[in-house]
Structures are given as structure tokens and as C-alpha cells.
Amino acid sequence: MKSYLVLLSCASLTFILLSMQSCQPKGASAAVSSEAAKAVYVPPGKYDEYYDFVSGGFNGQLSVYGLPSGRLLKILPVFSVFPENGYGYSEETKAMLNSSHGFVPWDDLHHVSLSTTNGEHDGRWVFTNGVNTPRIARLDLANFKTMEIIELPNSAGNHSSPYITENTEYVVGSTRFSVPIGDKVDVPINTYKQNFKGTVSFVKVDPNSGRMNIAFQILTPGIDFDLARGGKNKSHDWFFFSCYNSERANTLLEVNASAKDKDFIMAINWKKAEEYAKAGKGKNWPVSYAHNIYDEKTHTATSTMIKEVLVLDPKDCPDMVYFMPCPKSPHGCDVDPSGEYIVGSGKLAAAIPVFSFTKMEQAIAAKNFEGTFEGIPVLKYDAVLHGEVQKPGLGPLHTEFDEKGNAYTSMFVSSEIVKWRVKDLKILDRVPTYYSIGHLSVMGGPTKKPYGKYMVAYNKITKDRYLPTGPELAQSAQLYDISGDKMKLLLDFPTVAEPHYAEALPASLIVKKNVKIYKIEENAHPYATKGEGLAKVTRNGNIVHVYMTAIRSHLTPDNIEGVKVGDSVYFHLTNLEQDWDVPHGFAIKHANNAEILIMPGETQTLAFKPDRPGIYPFYCTDFCSALHQEMQGYLRVSPVGSNVPLAFSTGKKNPSDSAAASGAKPTDTGAKPSR
Amino acid sequence: MDRRGKMNIISRIVIAIAALGLIATYYLPLWNIYMIAPQYPEGLNMWIWLTKITGKVDVINGLNHYIGMKHISEEMFPEFGFMIYIVAFFILIGLTVAITGSRKLLFTYLVLSVITGIAALIDYYIWGYNYGHNLDPSAPIQIPNFSYQPPIIGHKKLLNFDAYSYPAAGGWVVVIATVICFAVWLFEWQRSKNKIRLKKY
Numbered sequence: 001m002k003s004y005l006v007l008l009s010c011a012s013l014t015f016i017l018l019s020m021q022s023c024q025p026k027g028a029s030a031a032v033s034s035e036a037a038k039a040v041y042v043p044p045g046k047y048d049e050y051y052d053f054v055s056g057g058f059n060g061q062l063s064v065y066g067l068p069s070g071r072l073l074k075i076l077p078v079f080s081v082f083p084e085n086g087y088g089y090s091e092e093t094k095a096m097l098n099s100s101h102g103f104v105p106w107d108d109l110h111h112v113s114l115s116t117t118n119g120e121h122d123g124r125w126v127f128t129n130g131v132n133t134p135r136i137a138r139l140d141l142a143n144f145k146t147m148e149i150i151e152l153p154n155s156a157g158n159h160s161s162p163y164i165t166e167n168t169e170y171v172v173g174s175t176r177f178s179v180p181i182g183d184k185v186d187v188p189i190n191t192y193k194q195n196f197k198g199t200v201s202f203v204k205v206d207p208n209s210g211r212m213n214i215a216f217q218i219l220t221p222g223i224d225f226d227l228a229r230g231g232k233n234k235s236h237d238w239f240f241f242s243c244y245n246s247e248r249a250n251t252l253l254e255v256n257a258s259a260k261d262k263d264f265i266m267a268i269n270w271k272k273a274e275e276y277a278k279a280g281k282g283k284n285w286p287v288s289y290a291h292n293i294y295d296e297k298t299h300t301a302t303s304t305m306i307k308e309v310l311v312l313d314p315k316d317c318p319d320m321v322y323f324m325p326c327p328k329s330p331h332g333c334d335v336d337p338s339g340e341y342i343v344g345s346g347k348l349a350a351a352i353p354v355f356s357f358t359k360m361e362q363a364i365a366a367k368n369f370e371g372t373f374e375g376i377p378v379l380k381y382d383a384v385l386h387g388e389v390q391k392p393g394l395g396p397l398h399t400e401f402d403e404k405g406n407a408y409t410s411m412f413v414s415s416e417i418v419k420w421r422v423k424d425l426k427i428l429d430r431v432p433t434y435y436s437i438g439h440l441s442v443m444g445g446p447t448k449k450p451y452g453k454y455m456v457a458y459n460k461i462t463k464d465r466y467l468p469t470g471p472e473l474a475q476s477a478q479l480y481d482i483s484g485d486k487m488k489l490l491l492d493f494p495t496v497a498e499p500h501y502a503e504a505l506p507a508s509l510i511v512k513k514n515v516k517i518y519k520i521e522e523n524a525h526p527y528a529t530k531g532e533g534l535a536k537v538t539r540n541g542n543i544v545h546v547y548m549t550a551i552r553s554h555l556t557p558d559n560i561e562g563v564k565v566g567d568s569v570y571f572h573l574t575n576l577e578q579d580w581d582v583p584h585g586f587a588i589k590h591a592n593n594a595e596i597l598i599m600p601g602e603t604q605t606l607a608f609k610p611d612r613p614g615i616y617p618f619y620c621t622d623f624c625s626a627l628h629q630e631m632q633g634y635l636r637v638s639p640v641g642s643n644v645p646l647a648f649s650t651g652k653k654n655p656s657d658s659a660a661a662s663g664a665k666p667t668d669t670g671a672k673p674s675r
Numbered sequence: 676m677d678r679r680g681k682m683n684i685i686s687r688i689v690i691a692i693a694a695l696g697l698i699a700t701y702y703l704p705l706w707n708i709y710m711i712a713p714q715y716p717e718g719l720n721m722w723i724w725l726t727k728i729t730g731k732v733d734v735i736n737g738l739n740h741y742i743g744m745k746h747i748s749e750e751m752f753p754e755f756g757f758m759i760y761i762v763a764f765f766i767l768i769g770l771t772v773a774i775t776g777s778r779k780l781l782f783t784y785l786v787l788s789v790i791t792g793i794a795a796l797i798d799y800y801i802w803g804y805n806y807g808h809n810l811d812p813s814a815p816i817q818i819p820n821f822s823y824q825p826p827i828i829g830h831k832k833l834l835n836f837d838a839y840s841y842p843a844a845g846g847w848v849v850v851i852a853t854v855i856c857f858a859v860w861l862f863e864w865q866r867s868k869n870k871i872r873l874k875k876y
Contacts, residue, residue, distance in 0.1 A: 552737060553815075579734045626741065627815055 032489050039481060040491045042069040047511070050443060050504040052456065053112045053126050054477075057498030060107040062128055062139065067443075067504055068454055068479055070493035078137045078146045079107030079130040086596035087146075091570065091605035092525075093294070098303035099151050100288040104133045110159060111501040114141075115168045115210075119232050119337075119448030123509035125210050127162035127171050134158035136173055136203060138210055143515040147294045150212045153287035153309050154181040154199045160228035160333075164205075166236050166448075170270060171212065173201040174241060178222035178248075182285065192250035196222035199311070200241065202270060213291070216277040216310045218268060218321065221374035222248055224257070225266070226331050227398075232339030232448050235357040237271035240342050242326065242333035246373065258348060262325040262381070264373070265333055265344050267360065269320050276317040282310040297524040299602050314376055322364060323373055324355055325381040332398035336407065336422055337448050341386055343407065345396040351388035352396050352409060353381075354425060360384045387425045392418045397438060398501075400445030402452040402482060408445075410437040410457065417457060417480070419487060431487040433457040434465055434476055439501040442482065446503065455480045455487065458499045466494055475499060516580035518601030525603035527572035532556045537648040544569045546648075550584035550598060551576040552625040554650060555618070558633025562646030565610055565639055571618075574603045585621030588635065595621045610637040681776040683866070686859045690781065693852040694769020700725055700762055703845035706799075708825055710735070712835045721747075722843060725758045742834075743814025744823060745806060754798065761791065769856070778863050785860055788853050800827055 042048055048066025051073075056063055060080030064073045081088030081097065088097050088105055097103055107130035115125040125147075126139045134155035138148040152158055157176030164171045178196040180187050187195045198220040203212045224245040231238040243264045249256030276282065287309045294301040314321045327346035334343045342355040362368075363383040370380045395413030402408070406428065409418050415436050419429040437457045444451035457480070462473040474494035481488040520530055529535050529547040535556040536547045544567050549556045555573075563569055573586045577600040587595040588608055596604045610616060620631035638644045682690075704722035711718040721730040727749055736746045749755055765788065772781045807824030810817075823833050826840045842850060 552740075577737065579731075579737065630815075 036488070036490045040068040040070065040479065042066070042071070047507060049507060050454070051507050051510065052441075052502055052504040053114065054458070054495060054499045054502040055109050055112050055128065056496055057110065057500050058108050059497030060109050060130070061497070062109065062112065062126070063496045063499070064144070065493075065495075066507075067456070068490065070477070070479060070491050072496065074144065075496060076139060076144055076146065078128055078139065079104075079109055079133075079135060079149070081105040081594075083594035084597075086594050086604060086606065089594040089606070090596045091607055092300040092603075095301040095303040096146060096149055096292045096294060098292055099133050099135070099290045100153070100305065101133070106132075107135060108132045109500075111162060112503050113162050113164045113171065113446075114503045114505055115205075116164065116447060117167055119166045121444065121447055121505045121509060122168075123505060123513075125168075126503075127164065129158050129161035129173065131157055131159055131176065134173060134175075136162045136171055136212065138171075138205075138212060140210070141510045142513045143296070145294065145296075147210070147296075148212055149290075149292045150203060150214065151289040151291070152201045152203075152214070153289040154197075154217055154285070154311070155201065157224075160225045160241050163228045163230055163239075165230040165239070165270065166232050168205050168207070170202045170215065170230075170239075171205055172228055172230075172239060173203065174225040174228065175199055175220075176224055176226065178220075178224065189250050192222060193248050196248070196250070198222055198225060200225070200239075200266075200268065202273065211293070214289075214306075214309055216273060216282055216312050218273060219311055219313045220266070220321070221376065223264075226329075227333045229333055229335040229342075229446070231335055231357070232337065235335065235339040235342075237269055238357070239268045239270050240333050240335065241266040241268070242330040242344055243323075244329035244331075258329060262327050263329050263346075264323040264378070265326045265330060265342060265355065267322045267324060272320045273312055273317065276312055276320065277310055281316050282312045284308045285311045295524075296518070297522060299518070299523065299525050299604065319364075321376050322360075323376055323378040324360065324384050325370070325378060326353055326355075327351070332396070332409075334399040334401075334446075336401050337403070337450055339448075341422055343399040343409070345399060345409065347395050347397055347412065349396070351390050352392050352399070352420075353388050354386040354422070355384050356386035359386065389418075389420050389425045389427065392420065392427060393430065398440055400440055400442040400455070401450055402442055402445070403450045404452065408440060408442055408455060408482070408487075410440040412436050412438065412460070415459075417455070417487065419482075429486055431480060431489060433459055433478055434492065435459055435461040435463060439499070441502045441504060443504050451506065453481070453483050454490075454504075455482045456502065456504075458495065458502060460498075462494070465492060516600075517578055518599060520574075520576060520578060520601045523574070523601055523603060525572075525574070527570070527605065528603045529572065529574040531576070532650070535648070535650070537562075537646055539567075539646050542567045544646075546571045547574075548572060548586075549574050549576050550586070550620060550631075552582065553620075553627035553631045555586075555620065555631060555633050556650040557648035558650045559652065560634070560648045561636040561638075562644045563610065563635060563637050564642055564644075565613060565637060567610065567637075569608045569610065569635070571606045571608065572603055573598045573605070575600050577601070582624060583622045584624055584631070586618065587621045588618035589616045597622055610635075613637050613639045613642075682778055682781070682859070682863045686863055687773045687776050689859055690769055690856060691773035693855045694766050694773065696848055696852050697762055697766050697769070699848045700845040701759065703848065704729070704843040705845040705849070707839075707841055707843040709839045709841075710833075710836045711839075712837070715836075724845070725762065726755045728752075739823075741814065741816045742823060743811030743817070745809065747806075752802070765791075769852075778860065778867065781856065781860050781863070785853070785857055788856070792849075792853070796827060803827065 050067040052065040052067045054063040062076045077087040087093045109128050113127045114121050128137045134152040140147045152173045155175050156179040158173045159176035161173035162171045175198040178198040180195045199217045201217045202215050204215040223243045226242040228241040245257035246263045247259050292303045326344040327349035330344040331347045332345040340357050344353050363379045368380050368383040369377045393411035393414040397410045397412050399407050399409045407422050416430050416432050420427045437459050439458050442455045457478045459476045462476040465476045477495050479491040529549045532549050538545045575584050575598040583597050585597050591608045596606045598604045616635040704724050706723040708721040719731040768784050803824045807822045831838050
């Protein structure tokens with residue numbers, strides 16, 4: 001009987017332990033409703049509702065996704081070379097990556113801003129920032145190309161960028177790293193407090209062409225700027241920047257920049273700054289920065305070095321800059337659709353402070369200051385605070401807004417998104433993300449009229465979300481339905497490189513103006529060949545220019561002789577096609593760069609320096625037609641000093657063939673005039 | 676007034692309108708050839724006017740070089756040089772019919788229209804035949820005993836393309852004008868027969 005009891009208790013104990021096992025958390029897969037698949041399914045041949053422009057982070061590129069399907073549509077090269085299409089390798093595009101320190105083939109692309117008019121998307125441009133070599137780029141939403149890159153002088157780590165004002169009057173940049181600027185730059189690092197300065201750059205955007213130029217820079221104390229947003233409506237004239245390291249530490253910032261209870265949100269009255277700049281309150285500093293512009297008519301980029309920048313010092317410009325205290329190294333700094341509320345996300349803080357613009361204006365008028373920081377007035381925290389979202393979660397980073405007065409804040413540490421009401425700061429809902437979310441994006445979230453409907457979480461940690469791919473994994477993103485009271489997970493999709501911020505717009509805003517081809521008559525490239533009869537090869541010293549055309553399915557000329565070792569050969573390829581989606585590519589054996597892709601009507605150039613004699617095959621790399629495989633040719637390279645004459649042809653009969661046929665000697669070295 | 680087969684005033688106005696309606700053919704395409712293939716979901720349209728060809732002619736030419744078809748160009752069609760005069764001629768006769776009110780002249784006009792219409796279709800067929808059969812012997816793609824003659828009217832499968840050939844807006848104007856003239860002639864013919872009968876009894 002006793003042994004029977006022992007056996008029974010052993011069995012119960014096992015049962016209890018087993019049931020405890022089942023108390024372990026379940027995987028995330030259980031959290032998706034059966035409706036989710038239907039909500040994100042875009043049938044074959046149908047289009048997504050939104051274009052999503054997703055930063056690529058450390059790949060220096062911009063990814064374009066369709067939502068709600070999460071399908072990758074294209075990767076657009078911006079700050080990094082792109083062998084896939086020759087960006088940064090072709091002679092025409094090298095200048096796009098030029099800087100005051102020469103050719104910089106890589107950058108860290110963090111944020112995107114879609115241009116707005118009256119605070120709403122206008123579907124014209126998307127701006128992106130390069131953090132490492134401080135730069136701002138503008139891409140055109142008709143051709144999906146990087147059209148302009150401007151370098152920011154007096155800057156290091158252009159992080160709180162490329163945020164814009166309500167009508168895209170300005171796009172801003174600022175210093176994540178304060179550094180010594182001006183004449184005296186070779187200083188001991190530990191003289192940070194004395195010698196290091198920050199700047200905020202206001203880059204004017206031409207309302208018609210989109211062309212950028214640095215209107216002015218504002219000199220700031222040597223602290224670190226993190227993120228920024230322009231005001232809207234009543235706060236139209238203002239720009240807000242989150243700052244950390246008000247401790248001004250130059251080492252072990254992890255600890256030293258987290259010491260103070262509060263850092264700042266910096267508020268800049270850019271209208272006032274504009275007036276000061278106009279009134280001559282600024283000083284022109286000698287600098288050097290590159291301004292690179294791509295011309296769609298010449299299909300060529302040019303890089304100009306600019307030698308001066310206007311700098312405004314707040315000391316000479318009162319009422320232009322204020323600090324609002326913000327708890328614990330704020331990261332996100334987001335303005336709600338009305339322009340009244342500014343959300344600072346102290347990533348180490350226990351609450352999310354929400355500031356009121358009206359209160360800020362009143363506090364400024366009443367000079368309700370708690371003191372100054374490096375000569376700049378610091379407003380009283382309580383005087384500018386609308387309220388705090390209590391116990392939102394751990395590690396609040398970024399906030400976006402919907403059309404119903406709700407805010408959504410990403411929580412890095414607790415891996416979740418928290419939905420709360422802006423008016424009364426009440427938490428309404430929370431959903432997990434997978435894992436450690438950085439930015440989040442509500443459709444139209446940063447505009448005056450958010451579209452709502454969907455929200456995407458861009459995460460930093462992927463772990464087990466997809467089939468494993470070794471130590472290095474893609475980043476993960478999740479799409480949520482936010483149309484109801486509860487946020488609902490719909491889709492999980494991997495993203496390219498490391499997305500930081502992303503912004504989406506309705507496809508209908510841009511899909512109709514999409515560029516399909518370039519008109520060959522409008523091609524103003526100096527080495528364009530607008531017809532096969534004009535194809536030729538010329539030599540000037542040891543520079544050889546090949547004026548080559550591509551049309552289905554041959555290159556003209558496709559037999560080239562008379563090139564010698566040590567020559568610099570420039571293949572100027574003109575794509576004569578005038579139909580959508582008929583690009584041609586070009587590659588030649590042993591070229592030390594990449595291929596080039598040439599769109600219909602475009603001219604692009606690949607440089608080649610043969611280093612030894614031989615026959616070098618070249619071919620079309622973009623499968624263009626049924627006879628794509630036949631689209632190939634040969635370059636003969638002879639030794640230095642050889643007397644092989646320069647000759648080129650396409651479709652020419654061989655000497656042996658024609659001699660056999662007519663006995664005549666070949667003299668023709670010209671390209672065949674037509675196909 | 677109508678003893679010598681003169682037509683009633685409404686008939687004459689209708690004929691004048693139909694004749695003047697032909698002016699539209701100077702501003703509208705007469706014929707449409709439409710081709711669609713899996714990789715051309717947007718379709719390729721070619722529009723034939725009195726004096727020109729428009730549409731995706733370059734794209735069609737680009738494709739045709741694989742099978743050795745000639746480049747379609749306006750020089751291929753001497754018709755573009757005189758078609759406007761033919762239409763002008765018909766407008767003039769139509770107006771003359773309206774002014775004189777002669778039913779006989781209207782009949783002649785109808786006969787001429789039908790002859791010209793048939794001639795145009797024969798001309799179009801001959802062009803299509805030559806265009807579809809006279810292929811470059813060195814073309815990359817050659818299919819024995821296969822021709823690429825476009826359909827005169829209706830649908831035809833040409834390799835991966837479905838080709839459709841139909842009158843365009845201007846062509847329909849011509850068809851409608853001719854049908855109206857025929858209807859008027861029929862009506863007037865019936866009317867005159869009744870009158871003769873009335874006179875007899």
C-alpha cells in the first residue's frame with residue numbers, strides 16, 4: 001500500500017512538472033488571426049496600395065517595398081556604389097559620390113523624408129541622409145533615381161536628418177558627433193568642453209526643381225543631436241531636435257552621457273534664423289563641401305566644390321534657439337499631426353514626456369527659464385510639459401501618429417509597440433514586435449493627415465523569425481493592422497541590410513508619373529550615339545573612345561581592333577531602344593570595375609584599361625530578347641607599339657569569306673549603317 | 676420640283692451632313708491594328724490616318740526585325756500622298772448631290788463609294804501580303820511556310836502575338852456616312868416609285 005502511495009505521488013509530481021513545462025511562453029505564430037493572410041494578399045498581377053521607402057542603413061541604399069504585401073520592388077543606390085547597375089562605377093555616376101575628401105563609395109543611410117506640401121505628401125521627392133560622411137540626398141519619385149547629393153561641412157555624424165519643414169522649405173542636418181570646427185581642429189580629445197562644437201544645417205529646397213543649397217548653419221554647444229522633426233500648423237516656424245550628452249563626455253558615453261537626469265529637446269525658430277541670415281547676422285566661414293547633381297538630359301553627374309557657408313551664432317541671434325529639458329538622453333523627437341504636441345522619447349526614462357507648443361510659446365514670452373546652457377535659455381520642464389505617458393514600457397524610441405488622435409511608440413527594450421491617446425496620455429493597447437524594434441512607421445504618420453490603416457515595425461534583432469542563414473541574418477519587419485481599437489499583427493517579412501526609418505505613401509500619388517524611357521532625341525550626353533550609322537571608335541593619344549549602340553540584339557560595333565596595352569578605353573553605350581523595360585547591359589572581360597546597365601534612350605560609360613594583349617569578349621548582361629545570348633562582341637588588344645590600325649565593324653564579312661566570293665580586298669572599316 | 680427624281684429637302688440636308696461629316700477623317704485615324712502578347716500586356720497599337728501612321732510603330736519595327744519584316748515607315752505608303760484628295764472628292768460630290776438633289780447622282784456616288792472602299796481593302800491586302808511575305812532571308816528567326824500577313828479585318832495569331840484589325844473612329848465615320856447615303860437613296864427610290872404609281876391611277 002505504501003509503495004503504491006509513493007508511486008502515486010511520483011506520478012503526480014511528474015504531472016505537475018509537465019504542466020509547468022506547458023506554462024512556458026508560446027511562440028509568436030499563435031498571435032496571428034486567420035484573417036491576416038487575406039489582408040496582406042495581393043493577387044498576381046495586382047498592385048500594392050502603398051509604396052514603402054525603407055532606409056537600408058549600412059548598405060547606403062534605399063529599398064522600395066509594396067505594402068501590404070511586403071514585397072521588395074527595388075533597391076535604389078544612394079550613398080554606396082552598386083555594381084548591379086554600375087552606380088558609382090560608370091564614368092557618369094562617379095561624381096555622385098564625390099566629397100570634400102574625394103570619392104566615398106559607402107555611407108550609412110538612416111532616415112527618409114517624403115516631400116510634403118502643406119504638411120501632406122506631394123509625391124515629388126524622397127530625401128535620405130548619409131550619417132558617416134555628412135550628406136543629404138534627394139531622389140526623384142518619377143524615375144526612382146538619386147538626383148542630388150549635398151555634403152554638409154562643419155558636421156560629423158549627420159543623424160537627425162533629412163527631416164523637413166511643412167512645405168519642404170528646408171531639409172535639415174545636424175551633428176551626432178560634436179567636433180572641433182573652424183581653424184583649430186588639431187586639439188586634445190579631452191578638451192571636448194572647450195573646443196568641440198555642434199551645428200545644425202538648414203538646406204533650402206527649391207520648390208520647383210528640388211535643388212538643394214545650404215542656406216545657413218546654426219552653431220550649437222558641443223552636444224550630440226539625435227533626431228528631429230519640423231513643426232506643423234501653429235508650430236510651422238519651428239524645428240525640434242533631441243539632444244543627448246549634455247554632459248559633454250568624450251569617452252565611455254554609455255555611462256558618462258547618461259549621468260544627468262535630463263538632456264534637451266532643442267527648439268529652433270527657423271523663420272527667425274532666416275531673418276537673421278538675411279539681415280547679415282551670420283558669418284561666412286571658409287569650408288569645402290561637394291554638391292553633386294545628376295542631369296537627366298546628359299545622363300551625367302557633376303560635382304562642384306563650394307567654399308563658403310553662412311554660420312549663425314545664437315550669441316548674435318537672440319530668441320532663435322531654446323532648450324526644453326527632456327528626461328534621460330531622448331531619442332525620438334516627434335511632432336503630432338496638429339503641430340501642438342512634441343513627443344520626446346527618453347530612451348532610459350520611465351515615462352514619455354509630451355510637450356505643448358502653446359505652453360512653450362507662453363513660457364518663452366514669460367521668460368520662464370530655469371537657467372541657460374552655454375548661453376542658450378533653458379525653459380522650465382513643468383512650464384512646457386503637456387504631460388507624461390506613465391509606465392509605457394521599456395526603452396521608448398520613436399512615436400508615430402494615426403488620423404484618430406492616437407500615438408504609437410516603439411519600445412526597444414521591451415520589444416513592443418504601445419498605443420496611447422495624445423490628448424489624455426492614456427495607454428490603449430500594446431503588441432509585441434520581433435525583436436527589439438527601432439523605428440516604426442504609420443502610413444502618413446509624419447504628415448498633417450495620416451492615412452492610418454497599417455503600421456510597420458522595423459526591428460534590430462531577428463533571431464528565429466526566418467530560416468537561418470548563418471551568423472549574419474536579415475533584419476525583420478512586421479506589418480500591423482491599426483484600423484481597429486486593437487493592433488493586429490498581419491505579416492512578418494525580412495528587409496535588406498538594416499532599415500532605420502521608413503516612410504510610405506499611396507501608390508496613386510506617384511504611379512502615373514513613372515518614367516518609362518528616356519527619349520533618344522533628348523539625350524544630350526556628349527558621347528551619345530543616336531543611331532548605328534554614327535557608331536565609331538576614335539583615338540586621342542592613348543585615350544580610345546568607343547561610341548557604341550545597343551539594340552535588340554546586337555552591339556555596334558562588335559569587332560574592335562587597334563587598341564593597345566596601356567590605352568584607356570571608354571565604352572560609351574547608348575541604348576537605342578524606345579520601349580519600356582528593355583534595358584541593355586555591358587560588361588567586358590577583366591574590367592576592374594563593374595557592369596553598366598543602360599536604360600532605353602540613355603548613354604552610360606564603362607572605362608577599361610587592358611593590361612595585356614589578347615582578345616577581350618564583351619556582351620550584354622541584361623537578358624533583353626530571344627537573341628540576348630548572341631549580343632556579344634570582341635575587343636582585340638595588341639602590345640604597346642603595335643601597328644594594328646584602329647578598326648571597328650558590325651556584321652562585316654570576314655576577309656577569307658569575301659576574298660573567296662569576289663577576290664576583292666576588304667577596305668571597309670566603318671560600322672554598318674543600319675541593322 | 677421632284678418630277679425629275681429630285682429628292683426631298685430633308686434627304687438633301689442629311690446627305691450634306693454626311694458629306695461634311697467626312698471632314699472628320701482628316702482629324703481621326705481610319706484604321707487600327709492592335710497587337711497583344713504575354714510580354715506586351717499593355718498592347719501595341721498602330722493607327723492608320725489619311726496621311727500618316729502613329730502609335731508604337733518603332734516598337735513593332737523593333738520586334739519585326741527578328742523575323743525579317745520590313746520597317747514600317749510612311750514612305751512605304753504612296754497612298755498618304757493622295758488619300759486626302761480622294762476624300763475631298765467624295766465630300767464635293769456629296770455636296771453636289773445635296774445641292775442638285777439628283778437621285779441619280781446619289782446612286783453614282785454610292786457606286787463610287789463601294790468601288791473605292793473595295794479598292795482600298797484590296798490595296799490594304801496587297802500591302803499586308805507583301806509586308807507579311809517579303810521577308811529578309813537572313814532574318815534570325817525563320818519559320819518555314821509561315822507568313823506574317825496581318826488580318827484585313829478581325830483577328831489573327833502571329834507567333835506570340837494576337838493581331839486585331841478594325842476600323843478606327845475615322846473609318847467608322849466613312850462607314851456611317853455611306854450607310855446614311857444608302858438609306859436616303861433607298862428611301863427616295865421607294866418614294867419615287869410610289870409617286871409614279873400615284874400618277875398612273
